[in-house]
Amino acid sequence: xxxxxxxGLRLAEPSICRQCATLQSRRTFASLSQTPKHQTKPRxxxxxLGAPVPSNITSLGRRTYKTVEEAKSRAxxxxxxxxxxxxxxxxxxxxxxxxxxxxxxxxxxRVAEANKGIGRPLVGGPFRLTDHNGKEFTQEDLKGKxxxxxxxxxxxPDICPEELDKMAxxxxxxxxxxxxxxxxxxFISCDPARDTPExxxxxxAEFHEDILGMTGSWQEVKDVCKAYRVYFSTPPDVQPGQxxxxxxxxxFYLMDPEGDFxxxxxxxxxxDAASKVINDHIADWRGxxxxx
Amino acid sequence: xxxxxxSNSQPSPPPPAPSQDGGFIAPDRSARAQCWDGRDSFFxxxxxxxxxxxxxxxxxxxxxxxxxxxxxxxxxxxxxxxxFKKRRVMEYQRDQTLKKLNAExxxxxxxxxxxxxxxxxxxxx
Numbered sequence: 207x208x209x210x211x212x213x214g215l216r217l218a219e220p221s222i223c224r225q226c227a228t229l230q231s232r233r234t235f236a237s238l239s240q241t242p243k244h245q246t247k248p249r250x251x252x253x254x255l256g257a258p259v260p261s262n263i264t265s266l267g268r269r270t271y272k273t274v275e276e277a278k279s280r281a282x283x284x285x286x287x288x289x290x291x292x293x294x295x296x297x298x299x300x301x302x303x304x305x306x307x308x309x310x311x312x313x314x315x316r317v318a319e320a321n322k323g324i325g326r327p328l329v330g331g332p333f334r335l336t337d338h339n340g341k342e343f344t345q346e347d348l349k350g351k352x353x354x355x356x357x358x359x360x361x362x363p364d365i366c367p368e369e370l371d372k373m374a375x376x377x378x379x380x381x382x383x384x385x386x387x388x389x390x391x392x393f394i395s396c397d398p399a400r401d402t403p404e405x406x407x408x409x410x411a412e413f414h415e416d417i418l419g420m421t422g423s424w425q426e427v428k429d430v431c432k433a434y435r436v437y438f439s440t441p442p443d444v445q446p447g448q449x450x451x452x453x454x455x456x457x458f459y460l461m462d463p464e465g466d467f468x469x470x471x472x473x474x475x476x477x478d479a480a481s482k483v484i485n486d487h488i489a490d491w492r493g494x495x496x497x498x
Numbered sequence: 499x500x501x502x503x504x505s506n507s508q509p510s511p512p513p514p515a516p517s518q519d520g521g522f523i524a525p526d527r528s529a530r531a532q533c534w535d536g537r538d539s540f541f542x543x544x545x546x547x548x549x550x551x552x553x554x555x556x557x558x559x560x561x562x563x564x565x566x567x568x569x570x571x572x573x574x575x576x577x578x579x580x581x582f583k584k585r586r587v588m589e590y591q592r593d594q595t596l597k598k599l600n601a602e603x604x605x606x607x608x609x610x611x612x613x614x615x616x617x618x619x620x621x622x623x
Contacts, residue, residue: 360523360524361514361522361524361525361575361577362524363533363574363577363578363581363582364530364534364582367527367530399521400514400521400522400524401521401524402517402519402520402521403519403521404517404518404519404521405517405519405521405522405523405524408517408523408526409524409526412526412527446516446522447513447514447516447522449513449575449576449577450577451577451578451581
């Protein structure tokens with residue numbers, strides 16, 4: 207069997223060799239038609255095929271210096287020069303900056319990712335409210351842009367007004383950085399008995415014209431507060447005109463354009479610090495965003 | 499916070515006006531500023547007389563700071579008055595606690611130094 211195999215090989219030999227012979231010649235022609243790589247000067251003399259004249263090898267691989275001084279200074283400083291040093295420093299500074307930036311970005315991404323939860327979002331979820339123009343507003347209307355959600359009530363003595371003034375400041379700083387359309391600011395009332403659309407509209411106009419106020423029935427407000435893990439203490443049945451306060455959690459909730467919770471911003475944040483948090487998250491966002 | 503009835507003798511701002519859709523209109527910015535001014539002058543009077551808790555020391559506060567209290571109560575809804583009085587006590591206690599902690603050499607939560615766990619436990623109170 208092996209004998210027949212070698213015979214077969216021998217029979218095939220001439221044809222293979224013929225092939226390589228033609229290939230060889232083709233390659234030779236090809237290399238000749240291209241500009242030779244290892245040659246500093248173009249060949250001017252005609253050459254015979256397959257017998258290239260050795261070119262001046264000594265001129266290859268070694269740098270030539272124009273002057274003796276240049277050669278001397280080169281020899282003195284070795285491979286280091288001020289250009290190399292500058293390049294080294296720039297690259298170092300650039301890399302340091304880049305790594306710091308990336309580290310901060312990764313930290314923010316972790317916060318955003320951790321708050322997304324698995325399956326069901328930890329904060330946020332379906333709700334149905336009425337905005338201060340009397341139109342229905344659900345969790346779907348929150349999508350498309352980043353949203354800043356604040357819970358409060360209009361008869362609030364001092365904290366809500368302070369926080370709403372801060373909210374207006376944040377809105378302006380985000381507008382400055384990313385344009386007017388990227389952030390939607392929402393105020394949700396925890397006191398539906400007194401806070402009707404008209405009351406909220408008049409109240410919010412004093413802080414910022416772009417804050418959209420929300421209210422609903424007591425049950426609807428209860429549901430949205432539950433979804434956002436907001437504690438509030440409004441009694442379900444109050445007498446008209448009764449004087450009372452509402453205890454509630456004080457946080458700004460930042461939601462991404464997909465309606466997922468990103469981060470809670472507490473009262474301890476200044477306007478600048480809170481704006482930076484929001485602006486950084488917006489800058490990190492790679493998905494679609496409605497800028498209208 | 500507030501379920502505190504007003505006694506009739508106290509001056510109080512006009513009750514909130516009803517809105518057309520059944521709500522009650524909240525004090526606006528100027529009304530709030532007026533209320534806060536009243537609060538601040540009343541609290542200054544309390545400071546002068548070393549009164550912290552004007553709810554518990556109601557009699558004393560009424561006697562020593564009568565005009566300020568009247569102005570405060572006429573500018574703010576009674577729920578707000580009670581709220582501010584209680585907040586003053588709470589903030590005083592908070593400041594005292596912080597002072598005590600600082601005197602004991604507790605480090606704040608932000609600084610990452612040894613003994614941070616102890617400080618965390620204390621400030622968690």
